[in-house]
Amino acid sequence: MFDTLQDRLAATFKNLRGKGKLTEADIDATAREIRIALLEADVNLGVVKEFIKNIKERCLGAEVSEALNPSQQIIKIVNEELVDILGGDTRTIRFAKKPPTVIMLAGLQGAGKTTLAGKLAHWLKSEGHSPLLVAADLQRPNAVNQLQVVAGRAGVHCFAPEPGNGVGDPVQVARASIDEADRRLYDVVIVDTAGRLGVDEVLMQQAADIKAAVTPDEVLFVVDAMIGQDAVNTAQAFADGVGYDGVVLTKLDGDARGGAALSIARVIGKPIMFASSGEGMKDFDVFHPERMASRILGMGDMLTLIEQAEKTFDEEKSRKAHEKIVTKGGSGFGLGDFLEQMKMIRKMGPLSKLFGMLPGMDGAMKDQLNNIDEKEVDRIEAIILSMTPAERDDPKILNGSRRARIAKGSGTEVSEVNNLVNRFFEARKVMSSFANGQMPAGMPGMPGMPQGALPGGGGGGSKKQQQKKRKKNAKGVSGNPAKRRAQEARKNQPAAKEPASDPAAAFGHGFDPKQFGGGFGGQKPGDFDIPPELEKMFKQGK
Amino acid sequence: MDPIWYIVIAVIVVALVGVGVGVGLRQRALEQKRRAEIEEPTPEPGAEVEPEPGEEPAEPAEPVEPGLDEPEPPKSRLQRLRARLAGQNNALSRGLLSLLSADKLDEDTWDDFEATLISSDLGVGPTTELVDTLRTRFKVEGVDSPEKAREILREELLKLVDPTLDRSLNIRSEGDDPAVCLVVGVNGTGKTTTVGKLARVLVAEDAKVLLGAADTFRAAAAEQLQTWGERVGVDTVRGAEGSDPASVAFNAVDAGVEQGVDCVIVDTAGRLHTKTGLMDELGKVKRVIEKKAPVTEVLLVIDATTGQNGLIQARIFREVVDVTGIVLTKLDGSAKGGIIVQVQRELGVPVKLVGLGEGADDLAPFDVEGFVDALLEE
Numbered sequence: 001m002f003d004t005l006q007d008r009l010a011a012t013f014k015n016l017r018g019k020g021k022l023t024e025a026d027i028d029a030t031a032r033e034i035r036i037a038l039l040e041a042d043v044n045l046g047v048v049k050e051f052i053k054n055i056k057e058r059c060l061g062a063e064v065s066e067a068l069n070p071s072q073q074i075i076k077i078v079n080e081e082l083v084d085i086l087g088g089d090t091r092t093i094r095f096a097k098k099p100p101t102v103i104m105l106a107g108l109q110g111a112g113k114t115t116l117a118g119k120l121a122h123w124l125k126s127e128g129h130s131p132l133l134v135a136a137d138l139q140r141p142n143a144v145n146q147l148q149v150v151a152g153r154a155g156v157h158c159f160a161p162e163p164g165n166g167v168g169d170p171v172q173v174a175r176a177s178i179d180e181a182d183r184r185l186y187d188v189v190i191v192d193t194a195g196r197l198g199v200d201e202v203l204m205q206q207a208a209d210i211k212a213a214v215t216p217d218e219v220l221f222v223v224d225a226m227i228g229q230d231a232v233n234t235a236q237a238f239a240d241g242v243g244y245d246g247v248v249l250t251k252l253d254g255d256a257r258g259g260a261a262l263s264i265a266r267v268i269g270k271p272i273m274f275a276s277s278g279e280g281m282k283d284f285d286v287f288h289p290e291r292m293a294s295r296i297l298g299m300g301d302m303l304t305l306i307e308q309a310e311k312t313f314d315e316e317k318s319r320k321a322h323e324k325i326v327t328k329g330g331s332g333f334g335l336g337d338f339l340e341q342m343k344m345i346r347k348m349g350p351l352s353k354l355f356g357m358l359p360g361m362d363g364a365m366k367d368q369l370n371n372i373d374e375k376e377v378d379r380i381e382a383i384i385l386s387m388t389p390a391e392r393d394d395p396k397i398l399n400g401s402r403r404a405r406i407a408k409g410s411g412t413e414v415s416e417v418n419n420l421v422n423r424f425f426e427a428r429k430v431m432s433s434f435a436n437g438q439m440p441a442g443m444p445g446m447p448g449m450p451q452g453a454l455p456g457g458g459g460g461g462s463k464k465q466q467q468k469k470r471k472k473n474a475k476g477v478s479g480n481p482a483k484r485r486a487q488e489a490r491k492n493q494p495a496a497k498e499p500a501s502d503p504a505a506a507f508g509h510g511f512d513p514k515q516f517g518g519g520f521g522g523q524k525p526g527d528f529d530i531p532p533e534l535e536k537m538f539k540q541g542k
Numbered sequence: 543m544d545p546i547w548y549i550v551i552a553v554i555v556v557a558l559v560g561v562g563v564g565v566g567l568r569q570r571a572l573e574q575k576r577r578a579e580i581e582e583p584t585p586e587p588g589a590e591v592e593p594e595p596g597e598e599p600a601e602p603a604e605p606v607e608p609g610l611d612e613p614e615p616p617k618s619r620l621q622r623l624r625a626r627l628a629g630q631n632n633a634l635s636r637g638l639l640s641l642l643s644a645d646k647l648d649e650d651t652w653d654d655f656e657a658t659l660i661s662s663d664l665g666v667g668p669t670t671e672l673v674d675t676l677r678t679r680f681k682v683e684g685v686d687s688p689e690k691a692r693e694i695l696r697e698e699l700l701k702l703v704d705p706t707l708d709r710s711l712n713i714r715s716e717g718d719d720p721a722v723c724l725v726v727g728v729n730g731t732g733k734t735t736t737v738g739k740l741a742r743v744l745v746a747e748d749a750k751v752l753l754g755a756a757d758t759f760r761a762a763a764a765e766q767l768q769t770w771g772e773r774v775g776v777d778t779v780r781g782a783e784g785s786d787p788a789s790v791a792f793n794a795v796d797a798g799v800e801q802g803v804d805c806v807i808v809d810t811a812g813r814l815h816t817k818t819g820l821m822d823e824l825g826k827v828k829r830v831i832e833k834k835a836p837v838t839e840v841l842l843v844i845d846a847t848t849g850q851n852g853l854i855q856a857r858i859f860r861e862v863v864d865v866t867g868i869v870l871t872k873l874d875g876s877a878k879g880g881i882i883v884q885v886q887r888e889l890g891v892p893v894k895l896v897g898l899g900e901g902a903d904d905l906a907p908f909d910v911e912g913f914v915d916a917l918l919e920e
Binding site: 112 | 657665817818845847852854
């Protein structure tokens with residue numbers, strides 16, 4: 001079973017590769033894969049059909065250049081089209097000339113309107129406005145209380161004259177809130193309405209009435225990123241029933257691919273203005289079409305990974321650990337540091353998912369990763385925690401009796417302690433040469449894995465790869481992928497306007513299943529191509 | 543060097559060491575399990591507590607106090623909801639009908655049919671499978687009339703939704719301990735509402751119910767649950783906002799045992815399945831409850847609008863708390879919740895309840911034949 005478009009296309013492109021020119025049959029085959037990938041990302045079927053038609057036309061049209069790898073070309077076209085639709089016309093809140101600016105939130109039940117109202121207020125407040133939250137959801141039990149608490153967290157005021165739980169008229173409340181804002185000089189009013197279904201005519205009429213009563217400057221349609229094929233129906237129902245000016249995607253911190261964004265942007269033609277991702281008040285951002293595009297396509301979303309990492313990683317600790325890796329061939333990097341690392345990484349989410357985000361993962365490797373039981377990683381922790389600090393700092397002092405003690409202490413067997421220590425030494429070696437931009441001596445495969453589970457694994461990659469590698473280096477390009485990419489990018493910059501957003505670059509090498517057939521066992525630093533987003537970040541960091 | 547590189551390297555190193563050792567450990571664990579299985583027969587899972595004849599909760603629960611809402615009895619509720627499901631402007635049934643009434647089944651018709659199925663979030667896999675099976679059967683069995691076609695279609699749809707799964711709810715106490723029902727799910731699917739509705743169903747069946755508000759995270763969630771409870775005269779055990787949900791859940795079950803109720807329903811905070819910390823917390827809630835009484839039912843609430851992500855959600859929730867049933871909510875909207883077909887097939891967890899509206903009594907048992915018939919109704 002393929003998880004992502006990248007896997008699917010990798011399989012299709014295996015046959016395409018090397019042809020140099022796209023035939024109609026090639027395009028049809030690819031189109032099918034793209035279709036399935038988009039459908040599995042919950043993009044509406046109608047939108048998919050239209051999208052594929054455009055892609056086909058573009059692929060067959062004059063744009064096909066025989067100089068470029070066909071797979072790169074297709075991915076590039078797909079990505080461009082996606083970004084085009086998603087980023088149609090991005091903008092943020094339009095403020096009224098004469099305050100208060102009224103923002104109304106509408107959406108299905110459970111889309112996250114109340115939470116979003118708080119986030120929006122928090123954001124507006126940090127921008128120097130004085131927002132007022134209005135509790136016009138008088139339907140759901142205790143929605144008013146929730147908004148009051150949310151307002152407290154966001155540090156803004158809440159206007160809630162009615163107790164809710166079915167008591168009171170939301171239209172009245174909304175109307176009264178404008179007077180309140182006038183009187184108390186709030187310059188933004190955020191009206192939180194009850195969740196309603198698109199098919200519920202009574203409630204839709206109520207929403208329309210609220211809209212008529214307060215004449216909002218912005219009506220935002222709040223939609224859950226997890227929504228499926230129904231997104232278009234719902235969005236259309238709200239567009240017809242209430243009418244809105246922008247869309248907010250919520251729950252983007254989950255792993256839904258969010259194809260709904262594409263459907264809505266395409267069918268309704270309203271811009272997606274904000275993206276909300278998380279439970280905290282600050283987890284709120286303007287919408288990034290490029291990220292959404294790669295998310296829908298299921299291309300390793302490195303940027304999200306990095307953001308998550310930045311949120312969870314302790315900068316000071318990371319810097320120190322990194323120094324240890326770079327200096328003295330990594331010998332300063334002990335198991336204690338490794339434990340810290342592992343803890344931080346586990347905070348970022350399920351391991352299998354994180355590894356899946358890394359570019360260059362192919363099917364076999366993914367299967368392996370899916371098999372990791374998080375609880376077994378706990379055992380690794382137990383083993384390390386059973387060591388003394390001195391042993392953690394310098395695992396080389398571990399002799400037989402120490403190992404026996406550790407095994408006893410952690411409830412494991414000596415062979416497992418051995419296994420961990422050996423793995424660790426190997427990993428450290430790879431890591432340090434990786435960090436120093438050198439070629440590591442081939443990484444032996446991972447013992448403990450069923451033989452043959454990783455094609456090509458266990459031998460440090462095939463000879464062919466190594467030859468290829470050498471050739472690359474012979475050209476005088478840095479072995480450090482980061483440096484190399486940066487060099488290339490610098491070279492390309494005058495020629496290509498947007499080298500950083502060219503997905504073909506990442507696909508060209510990084511997603512060749514053959515190259516990565518060995519999984520981590522055969523991975524060389526040079527082969528580890530970073531995706532464009534990361535590259536961009538890296539350049540900014542310099 | 544940029545710290546980002548460190549992060550990438552860190553992930554890779556953890557992958558290297560983690561996967562290697564993890565797989566090693568896993569194999570060991572498997573082997574041990576195997577050994578253990580050979581050495582001693584697994585204990586009977588069902589033999590937890592033997593019901594003592596004297597203490598059977600046979601006495602009828604206290605009658606609903608005057609002034610409280612009277613929940614609708616289950617029978618009439620079912621009929622009403624079935625009518626609602628069928629009476630809708632239903633894209634799926636319309637699509638299927640047009641397929642059946644077409645004189646000739648050409649490629650376009652099949653394409654439309656496939657599109658209809660995909661639009662109901664059935665997923666590409668099951669859709670392709672169903673279409674292929676139908677095409678083969680239509681050809682082999684020589685379908686000549688719409689009635690025949692409908693019959694085959696009904697059979698295949700039934701097969702897809704699998705009527706053989708056990709859809710009964712284990713929420714009536716057997717023995718001393720009350721039955722414990724844990725309700726879990728991602729944010730905004732309607733967990734609290736489902737708990738409230740479920741309590742009403744039980745009250746209507748004359749059971750004594752206690753609610754546990756273990757959603758200590760979302761603002762005013764406990765109040766929301768309490769409001770639901772008060773309407774039918776059911777007590778709610780709650781803790782302070784931000785307190786440990788596991789302790790609230792434990793207290794609820796503890797109180798349930800003391801009061802000798804039939805069922806304790808524990809509401810939990812919505813959590814995205816990708817948040818490891820929160821999922822661990824959920825695991826803890828269940829473990830802690832089980833110190834007091836076994837959890838007899840774990841219901842995962844999935845919103846009918848959910849797309850393909852629902853499968854991943856279900857998978858992860860099942861890993862953490864061993865989900866025993868699914869509640870499909872918001873089925874009264876335009877979404878059909880086709881994702882549950884995949885969830886059922888892949889995880890073998892049956893849909894047990896459906897939520898069909900805003901009304902307090904709009905929760906019904908999932909009935910496969912009724913569901914399929916409603917889809918096919920004209």
